[in-house]
Amino acid sequence: MWNRALAARGRAYADAVLTVVGADGYPASVRCKVAFDDAAELVRISEPAPAAAGWSGAACILLHRHNDRLEDFHELQIRGALVPDGAGLALRPSAFVTGSGSSTTDRMPHASAPLELVRFALIGRRNARRYLAKRGAPWPPVDFSALVRVVREVDAESKNGRNTR
């Protein structure tokens, strides 16, 4: 199933992560350049990596980026099947999936867009209720005091110029 809006967002990325499941059951991934063909509804992989030689069947393409403060997150996943495409490969998509659930943008919710953040919180709370209902028991209280202590330690490190990543 093709999504023109998300395919357009996909063109902003320099490359993508292509993954299949190997015969040994382990997933294997490589980075590759991709091109979105709206007319043919294919994601073309022009120069598959040598490690991807012989890959076929169910595959996943991930495009993502963030900045050096782990913000400005963008995520777009395309699921489908690999098909031969001339000398290369192409993915015939079955689904375009974003981390936020949006069908038009790959941008993840952020504090600069409060409505998006509220929507994300509501989705998260609903999903968590479902998980806990299946679990059949409430989640034990979280000890925030330890986490707050870590926040203070990291703040102190930053003030003293000792942020070591």
Next chain:
Amino acid sequence: MPALDLPPRVLDVLRSFYTCEFTTVNRRGEPVTWPIVSHYHEPDGVIVLTSSIAFPAKTQNARRHPEVSLLYSDPTGSGLVDPPAVLIQGRAEVSELLEDRPWMLPLFKTTLRRQPEGRSFVANALVRRLFAFYFQRIAVVVRPHRALVWSSRDFRRKPEDLRVE
């Protein structure tokens, strides 16, 4: 002495890359890849990642199909100069994060250092309430058994194939 017998340049990647591309296999046998923050817990030689109960699909996949992979291919923010790309394949153990683990606070500290704005989720009591699901987490602990390494993140080359076990 690190528990994982891998070259220093590979261990630097596991320690320093902000995100990796984590792949699980769904019930239809299809790969599903998402970017995620991971933490290399050196004493035990395992890679740890966590997911909120609000978005448990990858943990459910890993529970059902423990063969997973993590591709470290985006060096943004790492501070490393010309690092390799590293694909780790390993087996995952999945459990709800209900009690202290030795890697828990180090993982949280690492995440805070890399994502300073994340402190607002912990420091503000109202935000903690709204995003309670963010703190209710499931842990995936991956024991690596194989590493594929691409020098200079050049996927046109054949990777080094390193068995870890």
